[in-house]
Amino acid sequence: MAREPYLVLRDFRVWFEKRRGFFEALRKATPEYVRAVDGIDLDVGRGEIFCLVGESGCGKTTTGKGILKLVPPTGGDVFVGVPKTVLDEYEAAKAGKGSADLETIRRQHSLSWKEQRPWTVPHFALLGILLGVGTLIATTLPAFVTASVFHLPFMDGWSYVGYGLVVALLVAYFGSMPPTRPTPRTTLVLGALAVLAFNLSTYLGLVFSGYVDAGGLYQSRVWGDQTLAMFGGNLLVIGVAVFVGRILIWNRLREEGLEGIQIRGLRQKLQIIFQDPYESLNPKHSVYDIVAEPLIVNGLGRNRAETEARVEQALADAGLRPPKDFLFRYPHELSGGQRQRVSIAGALVLDPEFLVADEPVSMLDVSIRTEILELLLELRARKGLTYLFITHDLSLAWVLADRIGVMYLGKIVEEGPTRELIKNPRHPYTKALVSVVPVPDPDRRRQRIILKGERPDPSDIPPGCRFHPRCPVAFERCGWIAEEVVTELKDLSAGTPEEGLFAGLRADAPGAFTLPSAPPDAEATIRRLIEDKGEEFRGLKAIRSIERADGGIRVSLHEFTEPELKAIAPDVKVSCHLFA
Ligand code: SF4
Known part of the structure; x- marks a missing residue:
């Protein structure tokens, strides 16, 4: 690959945990995973069109979504626009050579480094329990100290202060540490959560300690006496939770590299065009609303005039001319090709550098396909865009791609320049795919290779070479x-x-x-x-x-091993024991 690398994946994985019933979860300690993308290495050059091809369920769409974090990656590294020198240092550090620290490079440059899993019900339950225990201790301790040591009435002004501090610090800490995935805006949520926990637990503390009857707080003398302290306590709680939370979150974002806000900036450069223009557009939104939404979400477009100008430019770039004629139409008023152009405009409006095109023409009439493909090529020429083009159709890859990667069951099994891969396929699976591509010559016929059996379940991947149960030339070492x-x-x-x-x-x-x-x-x-x-x-x-x-x-x-993706010719890689 002569081009400067733009997108680099290393051991990239996207696994989904299989749902288990309650009793099944009790019986089986280790969860099972659907290994949709199972450790792929990929290099896409700047300005290149790289096609991922393979049959349905091979993991190509999940790869595209995982790169953009539309589905959370399970592991591996994603580098976007990282200088070659850094990538060389990364490779050297991985091989145990060089002086650079691998974790530092990953932290600073990998888009998927230390991906935290989103919160699940057990996480919330754990936070609830911790807060409950914390507040119980914090409620009784100041009460005990103020009442028994200083002989002051329960929950006087100072005990409010002490208790409020404890609640605010607990909420700030647990709300900003893993497994949460905070952004700076999360601090407002922390403030609200801290105030809620403070007031609720104070009330419960007063009731359970017998100081007031349930429901009697507002009639109690305590409330009247301590309104000021309560008000001050609330202000303190918000202030401490937001302030400490912000420090912890910023520190975490700094340590965890591209997580959080930094990803937001990078995401603007990485966009996706979905397969189905009928499903991907909200039927209740006008074209203007649809295309302007990314600008609004990302806080771009300072005023209505600027937003409108950018939307019109994106529509014109996507071939909807004159753009003003389309601004206030709704998806049902557009043809299939026009809808897909609106999708493309939505991706272009943020001025991206990289587009994942997920089967963008498979739902369109044949007559419109050519127009959309020409548009994608024109955009690359005009804006220097880089594409990851996902398709199951090798003939489409043939006309569009600079290079092709063939995926099978979550792995890339062959990769190479388009012409080389289609004229001279090496991997038995690629040979089978190429053999069924129609030849535009009635006098020429290819011998079709029909694979036996079904694609295996990605949660139960065959050992050794994962293609061996269907491979027409499998031999003793294949698994x-x-x-x-x-x-x-x-x-x-x-x-x-x-x-x-x-x-x-x-x-x-x-x-x-x-x-x-x-x-x-x-x-x-x-x-x-x-x-x-x-x-x-x-x-x-x-x-x-x-x-x-x-x-x-x-x-x-015979014993067997899993084949690795190896370079067997300039720019050609194959994962097959026949080429060991
Ligand atoms: S490693 Fe064996 S089973 Fe796998 S593709 Fe090569 S020959 Fe076929």
């Missing part, structure tokens, strides 16, 4: 385990004289299976099947040895 080979032997012997022989096959371990009380010719039968059926039932190739043991036979399999 076969005993259960798969036993199933293949049973399948191929179904309805044959060997069916009874293999009925007793038992997988003992991932790498071995046995046939108890096997007849003397069992070994020869298996060897004959490997010879005759090995090309069709490729799991049989994994059989390494067959030994007699305790009146039966024990079959051992």
